[in-house]
Amino acid sequence: MSAILETRGLTRTFGAVVAAMNLNVRIDQGEIVGVIGSNGAGKTTFINMVTGYLPPSSGEILFDGHSVLGRQPRAITRLGMVRSFQVAQLFPKLTVLENALVSLVAAEGPRPSFLCPLDTPQRRAKADAIFAEFGVSRYRDVLVSAVPQGARKLVDIAMALVSQPRMLLLDEPTSGVSIEEKFALMDTVMAVVRRHGVTILFVEHDMEIVARYVTRLMAFYSGEIIADGPPKSVLGDARVQELVIGHHLDINALGVAA
Amino acid sequence: MSFPKHLASSTGSAVAIAALVFAAGTWVLPPWLAFLLTLAFAKGLVVLGVVIQMRAGLVSFGQALFYCIGGYIVGLASQSLGISDAFALLALATGAGILMALACGWLLTRYREIFFAMLTLALSMILYGALVKSSALGSTDGFNVAAPSFLGWTPQGDAQKQALYLLSVAVAAAVAIGIHRFMVSSLGRVIEAVRENELRVEYLGLSPRAVLFSNYVVAAGISALGGGLTALASGHIDPDMAVWTTSGEFVFIAILGGTGHVFAPFIGAIVFSVIRTFAIQEAPHFWQMTLGVVLLALILFLPKGLWSLIARDKPAEVAT
Amino acid sequence: MTTLIAILLDGAIYASWLFLVAAGLTIIYGVMRVLNMAHGSFYAIGAYAAAATVGWFFSGEHGNPYLSYLLLVGCALLAGVILGVVIEQGLLRFLMGRDEILMVIVTYALLLILEDATKLIWGVDPYFAYQPYRLLGISDIGDILRFANYDLALIAVAVFIGLAAWFVLNRTNKGRLLRAVIHDREIAIAMGVNVNAMFAATFVIGAVLGALAGALTAPAISVTPGIGVEVIVLAFAVVVVGGLGSIGGAAAGAVLVGLSRSFAVHIAPEIELFVIYGVMFLVLAFRPQGLFGQTLARRI
Ligand SMILES: Nc1ncnc2c1ncn2[C@@H]1O[C@H](COP(=O)(O)OP(=O)(O)O)[C@@H](O)[C@H]1O
Ligand SMILES: [Mg+2]
Numbered sequence: 001m002s003a004i005l006e007t008r009g010l011t012r013t014f015g016a017v018v019a020a021m022n023l024n025v026r027i028d029q030g031e032i033v034g035v036i037g038s039n040g041a042g043k044t045t046f047i048n049m050v051t052g053y054l055p056p057s058s059g060e061i062l063f064d065g066h067s068v069l070g071r072q073p074r075a076i077t078r079l080g081m082v083r084s085f086q087v088a089q090l091f092p093k094l095t096v097l098e099n100a101l102v103s104l105v106a107a108e109g110p111r112p113s114f115l116c117p118l119d120t121p122q123r124r125a126k127a128d129a130i131f132a133e134f135g136v137s138r139y140r141d142v143l144v145s146a147v148p149q150g151a152r153k154l155v156d157i158a159m160a161l162v163s164q165p166r167m168l169l170l171d172e173p174t175s176g177v178s179i180e181e182k183f184a185l186m187d188t189v190m191a192v193v194r195r196h197g198v199t200i201l202f203v204e205h206d207m208e209i210v211a212r213y214v215t216r217l218m219a220f221y222s223g224e225i226i227a228d229g230p231p232k233s234v235l236g237d238a239r240v241q242e243l244v245i246g247h248h249l250d251i252n253a254l255g256v257a258a
Numbered sequence: 259m260s261f262p263k264h265l266a267s268s269t270g271s272a273v274a275i276a277a278l279v280f281a282a283g284t285w286v287l288p289p290w291l292a293f294l295l296t297l298a299f300a301k302g303l304v305v306l307g308v309v310i311q312m313r314a315g316l317v318s319f320g321q322a323l324f325y326c327i328g329g330y331i332v333g334l335a336s337q338s339l340g341i342s343d344a345f346a347l348l349a350l351a352t353g354a355g356i357l358m359a360l361a362c363g364w365l366l367t368r369y370r371e372i373f374f375a376m377l378t379l380a381l382s383m384i385l386y387g388a389l390v391k392s393s394a395l396g397s398t399d400g401f402n403v404a405a406p407s408f409l410g411w412t413p414q415g416d417a418q419k420q421a422l423y424l425l426s427v428a429v430a431a432a433v434a435i436g437i438h439r440f441m442v443s444s445l446g447r448v449i450e451a452v453r454e455n456e457l458r459v460e461y462l463g464l465s466p467r468a469v470l471f472s473n474y475v476v477a478a479g480i481s482a483l484g485g486g487l488t489a490l491a492s493g494h495i496d497p498d499m500a501v502w503t504t505s506g507e508f509v510f511i512a513i514l515g516g517t518g519h520v521f522a523p524f525i526g527a528i529v530f531s532v533i534r535t536f537a538i539q540e541a542p543h544f545w546q547m548t549l550g551v552v553l554l555a556l557i558l559f560l561p562k563g564l565w566s567l568i569a570r571d572k573p574a575e576v577a578t
Numbered sequence: 579m580t581t582l583i584a585i586l587l588d589g590a591i592y593a594s595w596l597f598l599v600a601a602g603l604t605i606i607y608g609v610m611r612v613l614n615m616a617h618g619s620f621y622a623i624g625a626y627a628a629a630a631t632v633g634w635f636f637s638g639e640h641g642n643p644y645l646s647y648l649l650l651v652g653c654a655l656l657a658g659v660i661l662g663v664v665i666e667q668g669l670l671r672f673l674m675g676r677d678e679i680l681m682v683i684v685t686y687a688l689l690l691i692l693e694d695a696t697k698l699i700w701g702v703d704p705y706f707a708y709q710p711y712r713l714l715g716i717s718d719i720g721d722i723l724r725f726a727n728y729d730l731a732l733i734a735v736a737v738f739i740g741l742a743a744w745f746v747l748n749r750t751n752k753g754r755l756l757r758a759v760i761h762d763r764e765i766a767i768a769m770g771v772n773v774n775a776m777f778a779a780t781f782v783i784g785a786v787l788g789a790l791a792g793a794l795t796a797p798a799i800s801v802t803p804g805i806g807v808e809v810i811v812l813a814f815a816v817v818v819v820g821g822l823g824s825i826g827g828a829a830a831g832a833v834l835v836g837l838s839r840s841f842a843v844h845i846a847p848e849i850e851l852f853v854i855y856g857v858m859f860l861v862l863a864f865r866p867q868g869l870f871g872q873t874l875a876r877r878i
Pocket of ligand 1: 014
């Protein structure tokens with residue numbers, strides 16, 4: 001297995017706050033990596049750095065063996081690493097369909113045409129297929145600002161996947177989503193991701209979800225990774241239970257993935 | 259702010275019909291009205307430049323920069339280079355506006371909101387200051403622009419006025435169709451996306467700045483074209499074309515018409531010109547005050563402009 | 579050497595004037611996030627009110643001529659308070675929290691209304707109120723330099739207002755609250771600061787400062803229609819150079835722009851106008867947020 005994403009000594013400070021401290025992460029093709037950690041542990045900062053939104057204070061980031069340090073998010077997206085956001089980042093005053101059409105045209109190339117219309121039957125068909133896959137077809141012609149939270153998060157993830165990336169980083173995909181909807185949302189996402197063979201890393205607070213889906217778990221605490229490995233061992237780790245989860249966890253009750 | 263689908267498909271023919279109706283007016287309209295419409299179409303072009311930037315969420319308080327450049331280029335080319343063909347002059351004006359935009363765009367597209375508004379304003383004021391001080395260009399008085407020829411034909415008297423009127427109708431119609439296509443094109447729709455959320459556009463793999471830059475250049479081109487047309491039609495140019503209150507007038511018309519459709523700026527410009535003609539006759543000291551009051555009323559009660567009175571609503575806002 | 583002194587003094591005078599003009603604009607923006615285009619009208623109305631009153635004062639025997647300075651300040655206070663209260667209470671408070679750019683358009687509408695109102699009240703003929711300017715006489719500096727004492731006094735006034743603003747913001751409780759609002763409005767609201775009262779007070783103070791700048795300038799110029807429109811663009815340039823919303827920034831911006839202009843006037847007068855905007859574009863090209871402004875990266 002070759003590493004798709006690798007960081008070496010990745011560090012980022014905000015004034016006196018150390019949001020990332022010497023992170024050495026190596027993620028292989030096809031892994032499903034979960035990230036846990038309390039608020040402010042540095043999870044979002046990690047995603048922001050590897051996708052080019054925040055420059056690290058020091059360290060190196062390799063995607064597919066090539067350094068992406070100093071590249072803009074748009075360049076990294078074009079290399080095949082995309083993300084979703086803790087708060088869905090969509091175009092609120094456009095309809096869900098229009099949101100998808102914009103993503104589709106962006107996936108076609110960096111210079112959208114100023115003559116050919118955006119709205120073509122081909123793109124519409126592609127968008128419809130995506131909506132069907134994500135189960136959001138009924139919101140197709142609704143303004144995003146009027147779409148419920150759960151569906152909005154799905155659209156956010158769908159838009160990231162339109163460009164057929166090789167790696168997907170999800171920042172708290174289920175935050176703001178009701179308990180009942182969480183598993184459905186994750187089932188949908190994981191099904192799509194598996195079908196397209198995308199490597200995935202996602203941040204999650206719900207240990208049940210983590211236990212159900214991931215093949216590997218990383219625990220962030222105060223800018224550092226304090227545990228990394230199979231979910232069973234990470235969740236069973238005493239330091240993780242004390243510092244991240246905050247109480248003793250019965251891992252057997254969670255039904256950790258094999 | 260995207261426009262209604264049922265209009266999108268029929269816009270081309272609607273523009274053509276409107277253009278034919280206006281063209282037929284050449285032989286019917288009283289001369290003062292034809293002249294008013296000529297200038298209103300020219301102004302509508304400049305306002306269209308403001309409107310397409312509003313679609314990107316940017317308000318230019320300095321569109322008069324390009325309006326003035328277009329006007330002066332036409333004046334200079336006609337006076338110093340001896341070019342008299344209206345089409346060549348307008349092409350030069352448009353080209354000059356685009357060149358200027360290419361030069362300024364790299365700096366301006368770094369800014370948003372009030373910064374963009376005020377920096378565009380400052381740029382136009384620099385031009386204003388330069389023109390006022392250059393005696394070679396007539397300082398504050400400006401200079402007169404000779405009547406143009408049309409592909410070798412040089413009409414006289416009334417025919418000259420009619421030709422200019424027809425030219426303005428034709429140019430406005432052509433630009434309206436072109437800009438309409440631009441507005442529904444991939445890039446044109448991405449512009450709305452940039453207004454809504456630049457971060458997402460960036461993460462989709464596009465450069466918001468590049469998108470805004472293209473839009474800025476297009477806006478500059480049509481505004482300069484409008485300035486050139488104004489110079490031809492009025493036969494005179496002066497530095498007041500660049501002063502920021504002129505830009506303010508364009509913003510006013512843009513808000514009056516709304517950003518819903520390519521027609522809106524032209525409707526706004528016509529309504530504006532008609533009202534101004536009467537207001538200046540009846541109560542010259544209340545003109546700006548009237549503008550101010552109407553502007554406040556529009557913002558408070560009709561935020562989508564006159565066009566929203568005509569257009570139907572957007573798609574359903576609430577899920578069913 | 580003489581030229582250098584002339585440049586520095588000219589620069590200081592111009593900078594003081596710029597600071598007076600820009601201070602109100604930046605305070606209102608800092609607290610309310612309203613870039614007030616009508617600030618130029620406040621300036622113009624202050625100038626007209628002062629020029630008309632001072633003109634009346636000197637038209638007959640109305641007491642000690644030095645009282646005219648009190649009149650200048652009194653006119654500015656009256657004009658500023660009336661304008662500030664009417665506009666804030668009558669319009670702006672219904673629009674607070676809307677888009678910054680929308681507020682620019684709203685205040686632009688106000689500017690249009692006030693411009694005509696000014697003409698309706700004071701007509702279109704120029705007003706002169708040079709007596710307070712002459713009264714202070716002229717200083718000879720060295721052999722050839724002559725400066726009007728009124729202009730030099732303007733420097734003192736600007737420094738005084740700058741220090742007063744600094745004192746209020748840093749050494750009084752109300753000022754600290756105001757800084758809290760400038761720094762983070764949401765948190766200030768959460769802490770229970772009465773933001774609406776703060777806005778009202780700020781707008782009135784800003785309007786008074788604008789009117790005061792006009793009133794103090796009136797004796798040095800002929801007061802004609804359109805002076806307000808020129809001023810707003812300059813004030814904006816200064817404020818942007820310093821960093822929108824910061825008083826210290828306005829001072830720094832005024833000094834930088836004032837000195838640059840004065841160098842240009844003495845050395846290459848034809849580029850005077852470009853220098854002002856040139857400084858602005860240079861600063862912005864390297865520090866888009868202005869000298870003292872802070873950028874807040876969007877947290878995602
Ligand atoms: N743009 C920023 N400016 C200042 N501090 C920041 C910024 N982004 C994050 N931080 C700080 O860095 C730390 C890590 O934040 P973050 O990565 O968002 O945590 P998480 O996503 O794990 O909740 C926190 O202390 C946060 O306050
Ligand atoms: Mg986070």
